[in-house]
Amino acid sequence: xxKFLTLLLAATLVACSNxxxxxxxxxxxxxxxxxxxxxxxxxxxxxAPSEDADVETVIITCEAxxxxxxxxxxxxxxxxxxxxxxLMESVMLSSMGQDDETAQYVEIQETTxxxxxxxxxxxxxxKSMAEDQDVAEGQLSLDSxxxxxxxxGFTCE
Numbered sequence: 001x002x003k004f005l006t007l008l009l010a011a012t013l014v015a016c017s018n019x020x021x022x023x024x025x026x027x028x029x030x031x032x033x034x035x036x037x038x039x040x041x042x043x044x045x046x047x048a049p050s051e052d053a054d055v056e057t058v059i060i061t062c063e064a065x066x067x068x069x070x071x072x073x074x075x076x077x078x079x080x081x082x083x084x085x086x087l088m089e090s091v092m093l094s095s096m097g098q099d100d101e102t103a104q105y106v107e108i109q110e111t112t113x114x115x116x117x118x119x120x121x122x123x124x125x126x127k128s129m130a131e132d133q134d135v136a137e138g139q140l141s142l143d144s145x146x147x148x149x150x151x152x153g154f155t156c157e
Contacts, residue, residue: 055140
């Protein structure tokens with residue numbers, strides 16, 4: 001009997017591992033738009049539940065190579081890197097009408113220095129912002145996002 005239960009358990013584990021449970025995470029689609037200016041690269045990736053749904057989140061990344069800042073990595077102390085990172089975060093937030101104290105819809109994900117320069121990543125909660133500002137459904141579709149960004153000089157894919 002013990003051998004039978006062991007075999008049954010093994011067969012069940014093999015069957016389960018070959019047929020994983022379906023994911024409960026909704027499939028999201030995204031469109032990325034990029035702008036390069038003075039060597040800096042700004043990327044905005046809009047994320048929505050489907051092609052024809054409203055944008056829920058925009059992931060914003062900024063890459064600032066050392067050359068564009070007129071410096072080299074070895075010129076920066078850790079304190080200087082911290083100050084530069086805080087300045088970049090503040091500039092990015094203020095460009096979106098937010099500040100360090102009241103950033104309601106924007107969350108800074110990462111600010112780091114790597115071998116090429118400064119990298120900043122932020123996430124903007126478009127869904128909450130639209131709800132709070134009574135934006136009508138359908139006005140923030142992925143297509144309208146791409147059209148708006150393209151008109152602003154971004155290259156979108």
